[in-house]
Amino acid sequence: MDKIFFSTKNLLVWLTSLFVLFVAGCSSGNSSSGKEGETTNEEEKNVTMIFSFKSPNMDPHTGFTPIRTGVTETLLKLDKDSNLEGWLAENWSTKDNITWEFAIRDDITFHDGTKLNAEGVKASLERSMDVNESLSSSLKIKSMEAEGQTLTITTTESYPSLPSELVNPYTSIVNTKAEKKVGVEVFQNAPVGTGPFKVKNFIPNQEVQVSKNDSYWAGEPKIDGATIRFNEDANVRALALQSKEADIVYNLPAEGIEAIGQDKELTVESVAGLRSHFILYNQQSTNVSDVKVRQALNLLIDRKSIADDIMLGHAEPANGPFNSALPFGLEDKIQELNVKKAKELLGEAGYTENAKGLMEKDGKPLTLEMITYKARPELPLIAQLFQSDALKAGVTVEIKNVENADTHLAENTDWDLATYSNNTSPRGDGSYFLNTAFTDTGALNVGKINIPTLNDIIQELNRTTDAEKRTKLTKSAADIINEHVAHSYAVYPNIIVGVNNRVTNWKPTAEEYYILTYTLDVK
Incomplete structure (x- = not known):
């Protein structure tokens, strides 16, 4: 190999050339050309969001991520x-x-x-x-x-x-037609919609990157693109907001709000939503198929403690499926924790207290498997509180954390109860939740609830147009749900979202559908 020798002059020329190339490279990445001889230093506007639920694909007909990211x-x-x-x-x-x-x-x-x-x-x-x-x-x-x-x-x-x-x-x-051209698998990860943003890149269960749709019918989007990451760890989400790695973070842990609020560059939005946190019962399980047992378990939920101590005031105790502030919400008194009454009801169901203080029937202790998931950080805490209070009544609750609650509950029959959260009136009406959570074909009816009187009311509601009558029917349905303890409603939580103050013209909304919008902008 030939040897290469550098003189001082040659070295200076080489370094100068390298510097020029470096500056040119930086310039080409951060500016855009205008008229001849002119440049503008307008950088692209982008935001980073973090959602708490993973998304295995971008199929809008099986998941909410496409509409939340402005794709459909x-x-x-x-x-x-x-x-x-x-x-x-x-x-x-x-x-x-x-x-x-x-x-x-x-x-x-x-x-x-x-x-x-x-x-x-x-x-x-x-x-x-x-x-x-x-x-x-x-x-x-x-x-x-x-x-x-x-x-x-x-x-x-x-x-x-x-x-x-x-x-x-x-x-x-x-x-x-686009799906037929590219195939189902490709289309599921990059659906061709009409929204202000289109899919640029998608990594299953990790993130989706979108870029603006310049031809959007309602007006040009204010930002050029966004990265939406999925992370079920509430603490990781909170830290990403605090470190300025993310601009908008959904479902912040209530205990982390105070620290975030001390940062003048950040704001915490706590918005009253249309959601309810509740306990699902698997009526295929003999452990909870008796209404007396469900009534007892309902008395072991400390709703006030969940609202005050777990949600730190960012929730209201619940008295039924629909927020009491809604026209079709119930006016019933909030059920208080009552261990003594719960033990009495378990006695009526055939259980007796053994020498260890545990409720048993035919020599078998009442042991329940409770499913929970951490995408909503308060749910595992609600499960732990319930576990503690249930033991006071002689009921053993074994908590099982799962990654995908919907899949686990649908594919397994050996669970007894689960912490769950659902938007019970996403369209200002209770019919959606009633149809999906309590009818035999409802996607949310994983506990296989079947109450004939409730089915009749839901069918009548589906046929009714008069608003006042619909309100009465919805209230009647809620009364039946409470009477049968089909679910046990714990609290109506606020939507807790962390926002970097560089984000403008944007607020979280109660229905939780329209998150990345064409009007969202950044400073």
Whole structure:
């Protein structure tokens, strides 16, 4: 190999050239060219968010991540007061609550430039019902006809709740023709929607990167893109906000709020939501199939302690499935912790207290498996508090933490109860939760609840249009749920979100659907 010798002059020339290349490289990455001879130093605007639930794919018909990240949209949506308004559908009408006409906006294209029309909406809804069995039941669609920008839907029965059901994120509209071109697996990770952002890169259960849709029909997005990460560890989420690695973080742990609040660059938003934290009972389990046992367990929930000590005031004790502040919420007194009464009810169910202070029947102690998950940081704490109070009544509770509660509860039958959280009135109405959590085809009815009187009321509610009557029916349904202790409602939690003050024109909303919006901006 030939030897190379550097003179001082050659070395200076080489270093100078290297410096020029370095500066040019930096310049090309941080500025954009304008007119000839001019440059602007406008950096791209991006935000980083962290959600608490993992997302195995981006299929909008089986998950909420696509609508939350601004990739997809539905025909109708909720406004800030939880009232229905048009979104991809400009307006809708019906004469008999069976035949419905939806006027699809005429100025919308999918991310790939394909025009949105009624035929495209029809194909998307057909796909959603094919891949999501529960959706087919909740929509009650008998047939659909598409002509130009008009979609006509005929339901199997009088169904005034159809418009609110079309707010469901699972009904997000996508270009199914694009799926046929790229294949199901590719499409599931990068659906072609109509939203202000499109998928740039997706890593299952880790993160999704989106870039702005320059042709977005409602107006150009204010930011260029976003990274949305998934992390179920509440402490990791909180630290990411504090270290400024993330701009918006959902489901912060209540105990971490004080430290975050001391940082002048950060704000904590605690918003009253439409959600309930509760205990699910598996009525396939003989341990909790007796209503007397469920009544006893209901008395072992310290609702005040959960609201004050676990949620640190960012929740209200619950008295039923729907927040008492809603028109269809119950006015019942909040059930207090009552160990003595719980032991009496267990006695009525055939249990006796043994020498060790444990309740048993036929020589077998009452031992319950409780499922919980850490994506919502307060739920494992609620499980631990319940475990402690249950033991005072002689009931042993064994806590099992799982990564994916929905999958575990659906695929297993040997659990007894579970901490759970659900948006019980996401559309300003209780029918969605009643249909999905208590009917035999409901996606949330993992405990196989079957109460004939409740089924009758839900069916009547589905046929009723009068608002006042719907409120009365919903309250009646809630009364029956409490009477049978189908669930045990603990608290109505606030939505706790950490926000970096560089984020502008954005607030968390009660329905938890519309998170990354085209109006969100950064300083």
